[in-house]
Amino acid sequence: MQAKTWHLGDARQSLVLASFAGRLPEVIYWGPALPGKDDLQLLAAASLTDVTGGMVDRNAGISLSPEASQTFTGHAGLSIRDTDGNILVPAFLFENETATENGLRLEYSDSHHGLTIVFDLSLTAEASLFKLQTRLESSNVILVDWLAAPVVPVPAHTGEMIEFSGRWCAEFLTRRLQFSPGARVRDNRTGRTDHAHFPGLIVCNGATTNTQGEAYSFHYGWSGGHKMVAEELADGRRHIQFGHASSSKEKGKSFQSAALYATYSAEGLNGAAIQFQRYARDRMVTGARSPRPVHYNCWEAVYFDHKISELKSIASHAAELGAERFVLDDGWFGRRDDDTSSLGDWFVDDRKYPDGLTPLIDHVKSLGMEFGIWFEPEMINEDSDLYRAHSDWILGRKDQTRGRQQLVLDMSREDVRSYLYDRIADILKNNDIGYIKWDHNRVLPIVAAAQTIGVYELLDRLRANFPDVEIESCASGGARVDFGILERTQRVWLSDSNDALERQRIQHDAALFLPGSVTGSHVGPRRCHTSGRVLDMKLRAWTAAQRHMGFEMDPRELDDAETATLCDATNWWKANRHWTMQADIHRLDSSDPAVIAEQQMARDGSRFVVFAVLARTSDQILPHPVRLTGLDPDAMYSVSLANRNEAPRLSRGNPLLKEKDIEVSGRYLVTHGLILPWRFPETIWVLEGQRL
């Protein structure tokens, strides 16, 4: 049987599609790059499966939108109704194909229902990452309950999935699950990406580690809450679906999924992670200052208690530590003395700032720092002038449960968006501001895609008119971290936890998708405000130096030793950021579960830095060698233990790296690894390497 076939691929991976008898296309191969010799017609024919007793006479394909009309008995890719509520069951047929910049667009229609479904499939040039998107056009008004981004099967030998959960101060928790008959469904009805629902999935198997084995990695680039279906059909085949959260029901004639990003790796989880990191850093995020400036954020120093003299003194100390950007957090507007009032009143508080923000901004600028400011545009307090004037602007019922005492503005309304645009634009026009921290501190009372689309519109308008203002996405820490928001922002506040040990874990897992250049990491107060824990400044400073570095304590609390340690780490960061902020982050496999380690590798392979944290005491007395990754086995490398002077007195022996730098082959580093000195828990080793 003649089929239509398509191949999308590069040197790393191939994706082959086939459309039989004009029906919706199916992914018939996805994996390592094919050698270019295969006859795609033959692959199409070879993909057809047998039938036996108890089955229908033709197995429905796992198409880009599996159809109930083809007797697909799993979770269909599309679920729609007419305006009377009748379920529509379309059967699409081939209409058109077009080549696009890095891929193709395939159009299928159902003339009976007046529907067209369009699949945009591309393989990005900057990184080996598929970008897959589905659009649905209808000649009549319909209701869409589910529209999956292009659906892809995953092979039977990848029987495990790594999914993401989390909470406030513990984002990006990973969990490994086995596939089993039926569907694993994650439906995030918070209306935002949320701490507990990062929209990602990695399909792998028991042999997959950070550095080895196969992985199929997915991320749905949407900030409004997603639904994921990872289904094993009764016949054993498996497929992955991502779309908007089920309750984002939409009515109209034109609908679109967000982009589903996906990649295959034969080099373990890192092979996939690096594609996501590169795409985010090199393609998606635009307008980021280079080099990335060291942040200072005043939130945990002063909270709502803004006094100009104090803030000036803090800014002076922050600049001495090396800060290059000062961010004035919550508390500068309306009558915002605590979190019960003023959201919506984006006017400078003239009690706290009688001459406006200019005196503080001038002081900050005189110290050589850029000035940034906090907004939470989508939110409103009942105790605000805005609410007193426009109580009808809120999203959801008036008697809804509040979140942090606040309500949400209905961002689908043009008048709401234009009020917010005017207020933010006014502050930006009248003050020398280079940065916005854009917050979102509660779940939504109802889930609606229109809310997310409205926020994107507002951000796009501000970006277009203030192209030099960078934006950070924050939502009680990392509750809005995704590629939808990163298309419009330059940084994410990964977590409200400044506890360096917690941060190590969160950063490590977030690196499955995020590059260092967009990932904020701050040195917090000595006694961490969210964990109550006191950790050594060495660990705190180096942990921040692993990502986009910043400080968030009152710098006047630092003693001389802490100041010296922080300055050293900050100077190191500044001297290296030209390459570390462009580096690939490889998570290292550690045979000691107490160790969290990563290797940041320069894009040209000429140098690397390894951060190896002992998060708790090890079960065994001798440190396991730290094995590196991604090195040229035949090249020689010089390796230095950058902080060898931090070995404790209980380290009584003389492992070589404690004494001097060593020169060894890539093969030795990757296979045997490096023997490090014994140390206390909650400490970090920093190793620097150069290719010779």
Ligand code: GLA
């Ligand atoms: C959220 C953010 C914090 C801070 C506060 C201000 O919790 O995550 O970093 O900006 O809001 O209210």
